[in-house]
Amino acid sequence: MTATLQDAYRPFLLDAGEAPVLPDDLDALLRRRWAFQAVTGLADADVHTDPLVAFPLPIRQQQAWHGSVSFLWCPLAWLPEPLAAPPETSTAVPTIASRVWAATVVLALGATGLFDRDRGFADLEQWYGFDLSDPATRRRAEAWCADPSRGDELFDRIRADLHRKILSAAAPARTAALMGMLKTQQAAIADSLQRSLAAATDPREALVGHLAIALEMLGDHPFDGPVRVGDVMLGLLSEIQPDGGVDVDPALLDDAVTDLQRLLDAVAGRRHAA
Structure with missing residues (x-):
């Protein structure tokens, strides 16, 4: 039986109920970066960490996902080109432009239901009916990621649908409202770091x-x-x-x-x- 959209989610990095933005524990964010890289196989330069967002974001400058094919279950592997990388990729520290990008990505994932704070990220294998544990499907995925121009009916359809969903949900007003909360976040971050250092x-x-x-x-x-x-x-x-x-x-x-x-x-x- 095919899973419904309501139950096809996987917990990943965050605890159930944890907000995806404005975290107050940067130590946890750094640990999540390491865990994210271990799962995705991405290099340091291909991962963006920002105190505004509770989990790392991949940076993709190629046409398709270039990390572990096993991670294609997660919407983070399918970000559309305008949101696949921050405007400034030459710096590892957050800038205003990169923070706007990170906020836009996370808010769009939430607005589309591709992320749910209680259940995790949408399980795209169940949403779209593919199985990366199947050797034939995995070979198709690897070939498509290596050269999307070759085309693949399944993965082309998934990409088109996800890109439409995510781009239609990118809302500058929501992003601006979140950016306005950064000053409030600073005190919580400072308290968290001081507690961590003291212990x-x-x-x-x-x-x-x-x-x-x-x-x-x-x-x-x-x-x-x-x-x-x-x-x-x-x-x-x-x-x-x-x-x-x-x-x-x-x-x-x-x-x-x-x-x-x-x-x-x-x-x-x-x-x-x-």
Whole structure:
């Protein structure tokens, strides 16, 4: 029996009932980024994390999904081209333009029913009647993702339908209203980060907490030079995942935290002076 739209959902990353926007726990957002990359197979440069949104978003600059084919069950793998990537893909820290993009994507998914805060993301395998565990279907999906111009009746139809749904639900007014709530979110984020840092016993936890603060503080802050601070920070994050099985010298991590704190103090001072 084919599942109805009302019951064809899968929990993914968020807890049942958790809002997809304005999270108050950036530590959880960073952990979700790692989990998202593990599931999708996407590289750091192909994932966008923003404190405005409770889960990471993929960045797709190709015609079709370029991560794990198994993830085609999720609407995040099918974002239409105008919403497949933020306007600025050369920076790893949030900007106003990238935040508007992230908010637009998440609100559109909610408006179309492709995301439900109580049940998760729409299970597209059930919505459209395909099974990625079937070897033949998986081969079709892999071939189509590699070269969509070859065409595939099933996946072309799914893409067209989802793109129509998502684009028709993209509403600038809703996005603007959400952006207006950012200032209210800042206090909750600050409290969450302070609690996390106070409770941290592993030096890696402390470093991740400081990185979270840095990513929030550095959003929209201009830096000269070819290397962006946010890019460096996200590179560090990929190397210090707690489950990576790599022994890390606590002294080196303490030094990293100290350096980050100096940077944050400098940023705060420059902003205060401005």
